Amino acid sequence: MEQINIGMIGGGTVGSGVFRALEKNSALMTARLGVKLKVAKVAVKAFDEPRPYKIPVATMTTDWTTVVNDPKIQVVIELMGGTGLAKTVVLAALKLGKPVITANKALISKCGPELFAAAAKNNTNLYYEASVAGGIPIIKTIREALVGNRFTQIYGIVNGTCNYILTRMKNERAEFAEILGDAQKLGYAEAEPSLDVDGYDAMHKTHILASLAHGFWVDEKKILVEGIRSISQTDIQFAEKLGYTIKQLGIVKAAGAGKSEKVQISVYPALIPQQHVLANVNDVFNAVFVRGDIVGDTLYYGRGAGKDATASAVLGDIADAATDLVNGTPRRVPAFVDYGRRASVMPASESVSQFYIRLGVQDKPGVLARVAAIFRDNKISIASVVQPENPAAQPNVPLIIMTHACKEASLQKALKRIARLSEVKAKPVLLRVEHFE
Numbered sequence: 092m093e094q095i096n097i098g099m100i101g102g103g104t105v106g107s108g109v110f111r112a113l114e115k116n117s118a119l120m121t122a123r124l125g126v127k128l129k130v131a132k133v134a135v136k137a138f139d140e141p142r143p144y145k146i147p148v149a150t151m152t153t154d155w156t157t158v159v160n161d162p163k164i165q166v167v168i169e170l171m172g173g174t175g176l177a178k179t180v181v182l183a184a185l186k187l188g189k190p191v192i193t194a195n196k197a198l199i200s201k202c203g204p205e206l207f208a209a210a211a212k213n214n215t216n217l218y219y220e221a222s223v224a225g226g227i228p229i230i231k232t233i234r235e236a237l238v239g240n241r242f243t244q245i246y247g248i249v250n251g252t253c254n255y256i257l258t259r260m261k262n263e264r265a266e267f268a269e270i271l272g273d274a275q276k277l278g279y280a281e282a283e284p285s286l287d288v289d290g291y292d293a294m295h296k297t298h299i300l301a302s303l304a305h306g307f308w309v310d311e312k313k314i315l316v317e318g319i320r321s322i323s324q325t326d327i328q329f330a331e332k333l334g335y336t337i338k339q340l341g342i343v344k345a346a347g348a349g350k351s352e353k354v355q356i357s358v359y360p361a362l363i364p365q366q367h368v369l370a371n372v373n374d375v376f377n378a379v380f381v382r383g384d385i386v387g388d389t390l391y392y393g394r395g396a397g398k399d400a401t402a403s404a405v406l407g408d409i410a411d412a413a414t415d416l417v418n419g420t421p422r423r424v425p426a427f428v429d430y431g432r433r434a435s436v437m438p439a440s441e442s443v444s445q446f447y448i449r450l451g452v453q454d455k456p457g458v459l460a461r462v463a464a465i466f467r468d469n470k471i472s473i474a475s476v477v478q479p480e481n482p483a484a485q486p487n488v489p490l491i492i493m494t495h496a497c498k499e500a501s502l503q504k505a506l507k508r509i510a511r512l513s514e515v516k517a518k519p520v521l522l523r524v525e526h527f528e
């Protein structure tokens with residue numbers, strides 16, 4: 092029976108997870124695939140760095156080139172992260188004609204077309220299932236299982252760290268910073284956790300999904316990105332009172348048809364109705380809702396981060412890479428196909444939604460009337476206003492306003508004027524409300 096020798100660059104949370112998962116289930120995979128799989132070498136920064144599972148010292152090296160260049164290594168897995176050296180590693184392996192597996196969404200989002208071209212030029216492939224929604228097989232679903240569909244809507248909770256933080260903020264009334272520390276300890280957060288909390292990790296994943304779903308590599312600068320830092324206990328509790336839960340969403344929504352089709356691609360924390368299925372996706376779990384024109388609505392759920400769930404996605408890619416090698420079909424499912432469907436990305440200013448606005452205002456007569464007048468001037472209709480009682484006679488109090496649906500541009504214009512009012516004492520917090528229509 093043929094054996095495929097695998098070289099891994101990175102042996103941290105995900106890398107050691109993959110090593111351990113193969114120790115556990117490689118015999119099962121061999122039985123299913125008819126090919127033996129062996130992680131022959133692992134490159135790490137330091138042999139004794141903390142990692143959740145052990146990797147034998149004899150398997151490790153600190154020189155990645157000895158892994159990639161070893162003629163016995165047939166498949167290279169990049170699990171080091173970042174977009175600098177990781178890109179060099181991936182390109183080096185592809186240039187040697189070796190299939191590469193990566194979990195690195197930052198790298199795919201930033202350099203996808205260049206890497207896909209290198210894979211094609213060298214008649215090999217790039218596999219990246221672990222890069223989006225951890226253990227959920229969403230890349231395979233969009234590219235293979237649902238290949239017969241046009242995708243009209245994708246809504247995803249695609250960052251495990253943010254979902255974990257928002258869930259614990261809601262359930263325990265705990266504060267942001269303390270929970271982020273736990274997400275780091277659990278191996279969910281990026282090495283640079285601002286990628287998670289400022290929305291960029293979810294943007295990388297939404298960028299990849301949008302590009303796959305619509306057949307052209309989206310310009311990432313056109314994606315609206317907002318993180319979860321500005322969300323406070325006040326927002327979580329008011330959202331709850333109003334019947335909503337706050338979730339960070341990646342949104343890919345197509346409107347119009349043919350040449351006039353526009354795709355909204357955004358990442359932001361949104362108020363979603365408590366009874367919606369995505370409102371009940373908690374902790375590190377991710378979920379992706381996909382609407383296809385033939386299949387209708389579909390939903391995928393699972394752990395979005397962590398050593399084992401992410402390893403499971405890498406194992407799936409190992410199976411594909413090994414089978415493609417054995418069968419001599421390296422480009423059976425190309426990493427990405429640009430089929431020239433240049434729908435335009437809708438500018439954020441054109442999108443329409445309902446808004447939640449939290450202002451910090453002086454508690455004195457006339458403030459609400461002045462704010463309401465600005466909304467009226469911008470033809471924005473107010474759906475409800477909540478101002479909690481102020482028994483402690485604080486000088487500044489929150490004022491929460493829910494609007495009816497309006498254009499983002501009108502809302503932003505109104506908000507600029509409101510922020511300048513002398514009675515408005517803090518930077519307004521704006522959250523969109525998503526009704527999944």
Ligand SMILES: NC(=O)C1=CN([C@@H]2O[C@H](COP(=O)(O)OP(=O)(O)OC[C@H]3O[C@@H](n4cnc5c(N)ncnc54)[C@H](O)[C@@H]3O)[C@@H](O)[C@H]2O)C=CC1
Pocket residue numbers: 100101102103104105106134135136137140153155170171172173176194195196197221222225278279280281282395396397398401
């Ligand atoms: N942790 C998670 O839940 C998930 C992580 N990812 C992605 O997987 C990748 C790896 O993430 P983690 O395992 O969490 O990171 P980590 O920080 O735990 O592990 C990184 C590994 O790369 C090694 N490394 C770094 N620079 C190196 C160099 N110059 N030469 C050799 N080895 C080097 C480190 O020694 C370490 O073993 C990242 O791209 C991340 O975005 C994707 C999905 C989930």
Ligand SMILES: N[C@@H](CC=O)C(=O)O
Pocket residue numbers: 222224225249250251252253279280281287292395396397
């Ligand atoms: N930091 C990421 C890891 C998985 O992609 C997340 O929290 O989702």
Ligand code: NA
Pocket residue numbers: 220221222223224225226227228229230404
């Ligand atoms: Na995945």
